[in-house]
Structures are given as C-alpha cells and as structure tokens.
Amino acid sequence: MSKYLRIAIMAWTAIFIVTPALAGKFNLGRGATEAEVAAWDIDVRPDGKGLPDGKGTVAEGEVIYTEKCASCHGVFGEGIDRWPVLAGGHDSLKSERPVKTIGSYWPFLSTVFDYVNRAMPFGQAGSLEADEVYAITAYLLNLNDLVDSEFELSKQNFVKIRLPNETNFIADTRPDTPIIAEGEEPCMTGCKPGPVKVTGTARVLDVTPAGDKDKSDSLD
Amino acid sequence: MSDDAIYPKTMTSRRSFLGAGLALGGAALAKPALAGDGEAAILEKQDWTQYLGDGVDARPYGHPSEFEKNVVRRNVSWLTADPISSVNFTPLHDLDGIITPNGLCFERHHAGIAEVDPAQHRLMINGLVEKPLVFTMADIMRFPRENRIYFLECAANSGMEWRGAQLNGCQFTHGMIHNVMYTGVPLKLLLQEAGVKTNGKWVMPEGADASVMTRSVPLGKAMQDCLVAFKMNGEALRPEQGYPLRLVVPGWEGNMWVKWLRRLEIGDEPWHHREETSKYTDLLENGKARRFTWEMDAKSVITNPSPQAPLLHKKGQTVITGVAWSGRGTIDRVDVSIDGGRNWKTARIDGPSFDKSMHRFYYDFDWDGSPLLLQSRAMDSTGYVQPTKKQLRVERGTNSIYHNNGIQTWHVKANGEVENVEVS
Numbered sequence: 055m056s057k058y059l060r061i062a063i064m065a066w067t068a069i070f071i072v073t074p075a076l077a078g079k080f081n082l083g084r085g086a087t088e089a090e091v092a093a094w095d096i097d098v099r100p101d102g103k104g105l106p107d108g109k110g111t112v113a114e115g116e117v118i119y120t121e122k123c124a125s126c127h128g129v130f131g132e133g134i135d136r137w138p139v140l141a142g143g144h145d146s147l148k149s150e151r152p153v154k155t156i157g158s159y160w161p162f163l164s165t166v167f168d169y170v171n172r173a174m175p176f177g178q179a180g181s182l183e184a185d186e187v188y189a190i191t192a193y194l195l196n197l198n199d200l201v202d203s204e205f206e207l208s209k210q211n212f213v214k215i216r217l218p219n220e221t222n223f224i225a226d227t228r229p230d231t232p233i234i235a236e237g238e239e240p241c242m243t244g245c246k247p248g249p250v251k252v253t254g255t256a257r258v259l260d261v262t263p264a265g266d267k268d269k270s271d272s273l274d
Numbered sequence: 275m276s277d278d279a280i281y282p283k284t285m286t287s288r289r290s291f292l293g294a295g296l297a298l299g300g301a302a303l304a305k306p307a308l309a310g311d312g313e314a315a316i317l318e319k320q321d322w323t324q325y326l327g328d329g330v331d332a333r334p335y336g337h338p339s340e341f342e343k344n345v346v347r348r349n350v351s352w353l354t355a356d357p358i359s360s361v362n363f364t365p366l367h368d369l370d371g372i373i374t375p376n377g378l379c380f381e382r383h384h385a386g387i388a389e390v391d392p393a394q395h396r397l398m399i400n401g402l403v404e405k406p407l408v409f410t411m412a413d414i415m416r417f418p419r420e421n422r423i424y425f426l427e428c429a430a431n432s433g434m435e436w437r438g439a440q441l442n443g444c445q446f447t448h449g450m451i452h453n454v455m456y457t458g459v460p461l462k463l464l465l466q467e468a469g470v471k472t473n474g475k476w477v478m479p480e481g482a483d484a485s486v487m488t489r490s491v492p493l494g495k496a497m498q499d500c501l502v503a504f505k506m507n508g509e510a511l512r513p514e515q516g517y518p519l520r521l522v523v524p525g526w527e528g529n530m531w532v533k534w535l536r537r538l539e540i541g542d543e544p545w546h547h548r549e550e551t552s553k554y555t556d557l558l559e560n561g562k563a564r565r566f567t568w569e570m571d572a573k574s575v576i577t578n579p580s581p582q583a584p585l586l587h588k589k590g591q592t593v594i595t596g597v598a599w600s601g602r603g604t605i606d607r608v609d610v611s612i613d614g615g616r617n618w619k620t621a622r623i624d625g626p627s628f629d630k631s632m633h634r635f636y637y638d639f640d641w642d643g644s645p646l647l648l649q650s651r652a653m654d655s656t657g658y659v660q661p662t663k664k665q666l667r668v669e670r671g672t673n674s675i676y677h678n679n680g681i682q683t684w685h686v687k688a689n690g691e692v693e694n695v696e697v698s
Binding site: 078079080082083084085086090091094095097098099100101103126135136137138147148152154156159160161162164165168169172173176177179180222223224225226227228229230231232233234235236239240241242243244245246249250251252253254255256 | 352354355356358359384385398399400401405406407408409413416417438439440441442463466467468469478480484485486488536537539541543545546547548551552555557559560561562563564565566567568569571581607609613614615616617618619647651653656657658659661665666669670673677685693694695696697698
C-alpha cells in the first residue's frame with residue numbers, strides 16, 4: 055500500500071472515529087454538551103438505569119406527601135374526587151370494578167420514581183429534589199403496605215424492591231378476533247338467527263354529569 | 275362543558291336532546307312549506323344578494339360561517355378530574371371526506387396546552403448514539419421532507435362503551451380520532467444523523483410540556499415510517515397538537531405521538547414508563563394485562579345519521595355515511611347493515627385510500643321510514659374484520675378500557691331520532 059493511500063485511509067478513519075457526527079450525511083445539528091444531556095436525561099428504567107444518587111425515608115416522605123400531594127391524591131392515596139388513586143385496590147383486578155394503583159397494578163417501582171420526578175406535583179413538574187422523590191416513593195410503598203414505616207429507599211436498595219403485580223403483564227396477543235382468508239368474504243346474509251333486538255340503550259345506561267360516577271369508568 | 279351551551283342537556287335529558295337536534299338541523303334543513311307563489315327564499319331578496327360583504331382585509335385568518343358555530347370540539351366534564359388533563363372530541367357527525375380540519379382535531383393532553391416558542395425549542399438525540407445531537411427548528415427544516423396522511427386515534431376511543439352503550443353521539447363514542455396530512459422529516463434521517471449504536475433497540479420520545487410525556491417505541495418502527503412533523507394540513511401544527519414539533523407514529527395509538535417533542539433517547543431496553551404501565555395496558559378478565567398494545571385495529575362508525583345528527587327528512591332517498599380506518603393498512607371494504615347485523619350490503623368507499631388513513635364510505639338507499647338498527651363493519655387489507663362488541667367482550671371482558679373497536683349500533687326511530695344501543 056502506498057504511503058499516501060495509507061495516510062488517506064488513516065485520515066478517513068480518523069474523521070469517522072474522532073468526529074462521528076459525520077456519520078450523518080446531512081451534517082445538521084450540533085453536538086449536545088454533557089450538561090445539556092444531564093439537564094434533560096432524567097428517565098429511570100426498571101433496572102435502575104437513570105436513578106440519581108439519593109435516599110429518603112417513609113417518615114420524610116409522609117411530610118412531603120401531606121404537603122404537596124394529599125390535596126389531590128388523598129391522605130391515604132385514596133384519591134380526592136376524580137384525582138388518581140395511588141394506593142389500595144389489592145386483589146381487585148379480576149373484580150367487576152378494578153382499582154389500579156401502584157400497589158395493585160403497576161409492574162415496576164422505577165415508574166413511580168420516574169413519573170413523580172418528571173410530572174408531579176401537577177402544576178409544578180420537576181420541582182422535587184432527588185431525596186424528596188426517594189422519600190415520596192418510599193411513602194407510596196408504605197401506603198400500599200409494601201414496606202414498613204421504618205423503611206428507607208435509596209439508589210442502592212431500589213432495584214431490590216419488586217411490586218406484586220410485575221408478572222401479570224403479558225405480550226399483545228391481538229388480533230384476537232377472526233381474520234378472513236384472501237378471497238373470502240365476511241357473512242353477508244342471515245348472520246344472526248332471528249330479528250335483532252335492542253338489549254341496552256344509552257338512555258338506560260346514561261350517565262349524568264353530576265359527578266357521582268364510579269371512577270373506573272373514567273378515561274385517563 | 276362550558277363551551278357548548280346548546281349541547282350539555284343532551285347528556286341528561288332525552289327531550290332536550292331532541293329539542294337541540296331539531297334546533298340544529300331542523301331549522302336549517304327541514305323542508306320549508308310552500309305558500310302562495312313559492313318560497314320566500316326565492317321570491318324575496320336576501321340581504322347577501324343585495325348588500326356588500328366584508329372586504330379582503332376583514333378576515334386575515336379565515337373562519338367558518340357563523341351558521342357553523344355548533345361545529346366544535348366538545349368535552350365530557352365528568353370523565354376526568356380536571357380539563358387541564360383531559361380530552362375533547364372531534365365532531366365526526368359534522369364532517370365529510372377524510373381530512374379533519376385543524377381546529378376540530380380532538381385534543382388530549384396531560385398538563386394543558388404548552389405554548390412553546392419555536393425559537394427556544396430544541397430537539398435532542400441522546401443515549402446509545404455515536405454523537406448526541408441538538409437541533410433547532412431551522413436545522414430540522416433542512417432535512418428532506420415527506421407528506422403523509424394518517425389517522426391518529428386515542429387507544430381509549432370508545433373506551434367508555436365497554437360495559438354497554440353509554441354516550442349518545444359518535445362525537446363522544448368515536449371522536450378521539452383525527453385524520454391529517456403531516457409534513458415532516460422521517461425519524462430515520464434524524465436518528466441516522468446521530469448514528470444509532472448497534473445495541474440501540476428502543477427510542478424514547480419525550481415532550482416539552484409539563485407532563486414531560488414519554489413512551490418506548492421499538493427502533494424498527496422508528497426507522498420504518500415515523501415522522502417528526504411540523505405541519506398539519508399545510509400549516510404549522512396547532513399548539514394543542516404539539517407546536518412546533520410532534521412525533522407521528524402511523525397506525526399506532528395516539529399517546530405515542532408525543533407532542534412538543536424535545537428529546538429522543540436511544541436505549542437497549544424499554545422504559546416501562548407510566549403511560550405504558552399504569553395506562554395504555556389492557557386489563558383482561560383473568561387479571562393479566564396486555565402491554566405494548568400499539569397497533570390500532572380496523573374500525574368504522576356511521577357518522578350520519580347518529581344521535582347528534584338525526585334523520586329528519588323522513589322516508590325516501592337517504593345517505594348513510596361514515597369513516598373507517600386500520601392501523602395495519604388500508605380499508606378493503608365496509609359493509610353496512612340496517613337490521614342490526616343480520617344482513618349486510620357493501621358500502622361505497624369514496625375519496626383516497628391511503629395506508630393507515632381514514633376512509634370515507636357511503637351507503638345510499640331508499641328508506642321506507644321504519645326503524646333501523648344501523649351498523650358498519652370494516653375489513654382491512656390484512657383480512658381483519660371489525661369484530662362485534664360481544665366478540666371483544668368474550669376475549670377481553672369489560673375492563674380493558676383501550677382498543678375497543680367493536681361494531682357500533684345506532685337505533686334510528688320512525689321519528690328520525692337516533693340512539694346509541696346494544697343489540698342481541
């Protein structure tokens with residue numbers, strides 16, 4: 055290989071390895087600084103990736119929760135009016151009216167930390183310190199009878215805490231209703247045995263805006 | 275429901291509903307009586323035929339006729355705790371064709387409408403990439419663009435109907451959908467610009483609003499057809515639709531189409547964040563819950579007639595129309611039944627048939643004036659047939675909230691009134 059060719063190859067390699075921004079063919083945008091990434095990259099995963107340093111106790115959490123969260127979510131996490139319920143609902147998932155809470159439904163504790171840290175309190179997103187989020191998360195575990203009142207949650211013991219409903223999530227198994235083979239068509243005549251009857255009407259099941267609706271019919 | 279003084283009583287009282295229906299459609303559309311030589315509409319001069327109207331400087335941004343003031347998004351106040359984290363509904367019964375006008379696209383946001391200054395907006399790509407990048411809006415506008423028409427449906431559309439007919443109006447039963455032409459940059463080009471590492475498998479879009487919305491999107495989908503869009507129907511995104519930048523995830527549930535998009539992180543595992551665990555998971559009767567239920571199944575609904583759009587003209591030539599869509603492709607056919615699903619006729623699809631876009635169908639027939647049980651049934655390009663509500667309940671029970679694409683029945687009575695019903 056000629057000296058010049060080798061230098062040329064080395065130069066190319068250098069460009070791609072040292073300044074990989076040129077991996078993109080449009081050469082648009084600029085490099086993000088470490089501080090910028092740190093400012094926005096707050097997401098936490100079930101394996102603990104993304105957790106900041108810190109810790110907090112149930113007792114500390116109770117104080118913060120009472121001050122900043124209870125007005126909407128209730129002192130016991132029961133949810134005031136139609137604000138979300140955060141505790142309780144054990145063994146309700148198969149019932150007529152499931153109550154889906156952190157304790158009864160959520161698969162991972164990291165979701166609590168991540169969500170409270172990014173979006174709560176409602177109207178003051180991102181205002182909590184890491185230690186406060188650890189403390190509130192510990193308190194929410196306690197409200198759900200998952201840890202005792204002496205418990206302290208920290209970056210170190212975080213992934214050891216598992217939520218009871220973790221294993222009840224399954225993959226999407228749709229389509230779970232019939233698919234028609236190519237060239238065939240769905241039933242077109244006599245698809246039901248006799249004249250069709252009305253079995254329920256919006257009038258009968260109609261709901262009033264009065265506000266006494268059961269929460270489980272809500273949307274969010 | 276503060277914005278629609280004419281409507282709220284329809285939720286509570288049948289009589290006031292009919293009143294509203296007649297006031298809306300009746301005055302404008304009922305057949306006027308002929309007296310003497312003919313109709314005043316013709317025999318008498320109309321103001322608009324005699325006097326001059328507004329000049330071109332009066333309406334720099336045009337708006338609908340004052341006679342269309344009832345064509346608005348509506349919300350149902352008891353559905354959520356607070357209108358700041360809530361939803362309103364597209365008035366499907368007032369629309370035709372396949373495009374949803376920007377001001378009528380339903381809204382769902384979790385922390386109110388963020389009013390983002392585009393000059394201060396940045397899109398960051400970080401995580402498992404060769405080089406974390408930051409783009410300004412001007413940078414994004416320099417990438418090659420695409421134009422695509424897609425429906426966006428909230429996975430909770432029709433979610434209130436799992437236990438039985440509940441809301442009287444296709445705006446409320448089916449109005450968490452809109453169909454818009456997006457102009458944007460393929461997400462693939464942006465990700466390639468940062469250089470996704472070989473262990474990158476998932477993308478986490480994140481919003482800049484106060485809910486800082488996040489979801490986990492598999493890299494395959496991101497590279498396949500997602501767009502980072504800045505225009506809808508030709509003009510800038512509306513603030514409530516994520517101005518200045520939103521993610522477009524064709525055929526997949528609306529929650530993933532993160533608005534006010536500020537960040538894309540690449541990872542090797544999904545994040546299991548709140549909107550893919552606590553929400554947007556489908557609880558089955560046995561207590562198990564499906565997760566990552568991204569695709570929107572084929573679905574259709576008759577928009578006219580429907581409870582908010584009664585059949586006031588009595589018997590004779592009648593147009594039945596509605597919309598159909600599928601997150602897995604195009605709509606191959608829509609069948610319509612007037613007897614509650616016993617017998618079906620194939621409807622006529624008119625207008626463009628695009629992948630993962632709304633389709634418009636019509637069924638023109640001679641109504642004999644007797645009561646009808648109207649249904650529509652969509653079939654998509656994969657052979658998937660829209661199921662009955664009964665079929666869905668057998669598979670999933672009644673507590674899964676999301677992905678209710680069951681066949682809707684409207685009961686048209688002899689007087690033209692239409693009601694949301696369930697049938698045998």
